[in-house]
Structures are given as structure tokens and as C-alpha cells.
Amino acid sequence: MSEDLISKKELLDMTGISYGQLYRWKRKNLIPEDWFIRKSSYTGQETFFPRHKIMPRIDKILNMKDGLSLDELADVFSPSLGEIYLSAGEILDRNIVSSSALNLYIQVTGHSEHFAFDKVLTLYMLDKLLQSGDISLDEGQLLVGTLEEHFPSFAGKDGQLMLIRKMGVAAFILLTPGSTICFDQGVKLVTTLFMAQCTEELKLKIGGSEG
Numbered sequence: 001m002s003e004d005l006i007s008k009k010e011l012l013d014m015t016g017i018s019y020g021q022l023y024r025w026k027r028k029n030l031i032p033e034d035w036f037i038r039k040s041s042y043t044g045q046e047t048f049f050p051r052h053k054i055m056p057r058i059d060k061i062l063n064m065k066d067g068l069s070l071d072e073l074a075d076v077f078s079p080s081l082g083e084i085y086l087s088a089g090e091i092l093d094r095n096i097v098s099s100s101a102l103n104l105y106i107q108v109t110g111h112s113e114h115f116a117f118d119k120v121l122t123l124y125m126l127d128k129l130l131q132s133g134d135i136s137l138d139e140g141q142l143l144v145g146t147l148e149e150h151f152p153s154f155a156g157k158d159g160q161l162m163l164i165r166k167m168g169v170a171a172f173i174l175l176t177p178g179s180t181i182c183f184d185q186g187v188k189l190v191t192t193l194f195m196a197q198c199t200e201e202l203k204l205k206i207g208g209s210e211g
Helices: 008-015 019-027 051-064 070-077 088-093 099-109 117-132 137-154 195-209
Strands: 005-007 037-041 044-050 160-166 169-175 187-194
Touching (some): 005 037, 005 051, 044 051, 051 070, 099 137, 117 187, 187 195
Antiparallel strands (some): 005 044, 037 044, 160 169, 160 187
């Protein structure tokens, strides 16, 4: 399936931003280099962007740029996991995840002390799927085990976590950017979480709960 792309001209027209703003945000790493896709068109070479990524990103930048500097925004949008440690009490007090997700994680891993950002991100993804009703507590244990084992390979990458079911049985798949995956007809894709998007959301949630 080809990716839904939007041209640079259409993007500028729809968002009201200028050419200069767009490329300044690129230089500041608010918009990743690999989102600028050069393709041939009837006018020659033209720049396109993945629509489902660039439109939410522009919206976030426009809504947040008055409250944060461009460097601070770049940190929010960076896929790097950051240097942060939170206690279980801080995670609950700041309402970052639910007690159900935290207790399940501790039950599976035995880890209950200070949580580095990657651990909090695992908690956050677990909580999102529990709160949405997409997974049961038993399936949450499987998710935690999957992320604990394979997450380091995806650190700093815009990986994807896919939840599929076949005959009622859940399975989790971790994909690197650009991967292609095909399912047989009996497989249902339940949901997909994008790690970079979850990282952004979590950084904003932690930042908003400070102070």
C-alpha cells in the first residue's frame, strides 16, 4: 500500500505557514529530514510529505510555539528517550499512567524502584492499550514482556507496535520504519502505536505535570 503523500505547495496552502518557516523548522529538527520526500512530477522534481505525520506535527508546532522555544520543541519531538527517572509514587501522583498499568508492570518485571524514560514509555504504551480496552490484563503481560525484550533495538527510532488477533488470540509485532508486513485473511489488525508519537505525548505529559 502506497503512503498517502501531500505536496509542499498543498501543505503550505492548507496550514498557512511560509516556505521559510517550514525550512527553519527542518533546520531545528522539528520536522525530520526523511519526511521531505523528493519525487518526480509533471513540473519536474517536487517535495512531498507523509500526510498522516506532517499534518499533526504542523498543528502541534503552531499550537505550542508560543509557549516553548524552538529548541524546547525540538526536544519534545526528538525520538531520543531523554534522561529522566521517576519513582512509582511520582508516576502515580503526576497521573502519568494508571495504577493498573503500573501494578501490572511491576508484577511482570519485578521492577518497582526509579523508572528511566524507556520504562515509563513502556508503561505509557501499556496504559494506552489498557485504557482503550484493546487488550486484557493477561495480554498486557505479554506486551510488557515483548517491549522489555525488544525495546532497546528500537530506541531512538520511529518504530511501530502493532496489535493483531487471530481467532481471538493476540500477538504483538514491533516494526522498524519502512518495514512491510503482510497478514493472512484470518488476521485482524486491532491497533497500531507509533513510538515517536507516544514519546512526544509522554514528554509533554511529564513536562505538564512538573511544578
